Amino acid sequence: MTYDPMYDLIPAHFAHELSGRPSMGYVSGEDWIDDLPGLIADLLAEWELEPIGRPSSGVCAVVIPVRLLGAGRDVVGVSGEGVLKITWPHPEAATEHLALQAWNGHGAVRLVRADPSRFALLLERLHTRDLSNVDIDDACGVIGDLLRVLRRPAHPRMPSLTAYALRQADELRAAPPVLPRRYLDQAAALATELAERPAEERLLHTDLHYTNVLAAYRSPWLAIDPKPMAGDSAFEVAPALWNRTDELGTGSQVRWSLRRRLEIICERAGIDEGRARAWTIVREADNAVAAAAGASGDATSQAHARDQVSLAVTIIKAMND
Template identity: 30%
Template sequence: MTPETAPPPFAEFLSRWGLTPDGPARRTPGSDLLPVRRQGRAAMLKLARTAEEAAGHRLMVWWAGQGAARVYAHDGPALLMERLDREGTLAGQALGGQDSAATQVLCRAAVAVHGAGQGSWPALPDLHRWFRALGEAAGQGAEFAALWSVAQRCLAEQRDVRPLHGDLHHGNALHSAERGWVLIDPKGLIGDPAFEYANLLCNPTLAHALSPGRLEAQLAVIAQESGLDAARLARWAAAYAGLSAAWHLEDGQPHEAALTLRVAHAANLAPGR
């Protein structure tokens, strides 16, 4: 493949940034990606197809590589970032008996990006907007209504509001030989850092998340690594799991919604909650 024969979405940026295709293109629900080389250096060209992905690009630029993949160029929907090692995953570690070690890695990367950035924040949606889906689901039964109440409390009591990754999970950290594990693919949100860690408790799979004692054990790890109160983390975990269940229902996934509600129930029963 040459810049001239590359898929049309990429051609403009291959030419503008002097890039050479270095592998097959792939498509995700929100973006198109193409491995490339820039002056001999491996990189990834990512083109956002949604406003959410474009917001994540702005956040990656603002982080300037602190706790996250480095950005080499950015223009509108296009982001050129360092290409990282996809061999060995944190999901594999978590499922292979190193759950707490994987959680520690993700927490430390989150702490790094929470302290990153200089100057004014990029324009990003806030948590109130995200939680609308749970508010809309509150009429579908007592469980959703109760979780909406938990979410409203969390939103009203937010602290240390700042830019968040918004999709912190085991698949969104890749390994850099130079810097260790760094984050990719943020959604980009403004909110309480305690929200950031809730997604870890629903991952890397819902079956794993529901393993006996797993939620309590990982809550303790997150509290230690983040310095945040375990009870607040548990409330945010319940609220997030309720939101995730609402999204599953919107996507026509009732089985996944039911499992995620079980995670919310476990978070609500966490000691000190």
């Protein structure tokens, strides 16, 4: 096989992880990785981009620092630098460009160019520093402030949170008892109630946690990597509770820490705490059921699923107390 220099722009661990992904309505991870070098080369040529740094990756996307040689330099600033983000096609990423267009750089990374058919985005370049090492109260304050800034009318093409809630109500009622049955029944009842008594629909990020907020050149902090939906802003709080869990403490301190995070975010974002607690219970029950269903037979996968279920129980208890 002829060596393709574009392979150097694909982190090896990312290629390995993606290769095992089944198709989610588009293309399998293995087939997409096989085609990725050609896709990178095409985008660099068509958008007049020059790679200038070490590529990075998340769970589903490769990010390549680039210098803009043609259109878009006025958007990214005097450095002329941006990042090319190419995502493995899956439903959650299909409307990312629409959310970024709606925010237009206010509270979120600025979109320079997009090719939705190839799940490719050209974005302004941010710092690599995130909220992981920022004091937890301050970090929650930043997330609350960003949620307020990001509040926009719902885009008509966004997936509906109400539809999600109704599906979850049915799935949680039918789920095996991976959680105590009372928690599954409670989450199903809350999902139904939240769907039947919807709040004003807003454009939602849905995955705003400590590593999805980066320091920027033009603003202290900006959100990245949305998984957009349209619905109740109270749905947004949960990811800040299930991340940085090693800092929750032990015993009774865990409940206090979780409720403190929720209180700070809701106050700064103008979100109703009761609805945020209810949505968190629904989301954590969903996480637990998904983790148990997705566990394979190996010990590492089983241990991860048990940890996720245990965390769900801890957070649901804290939201109920």
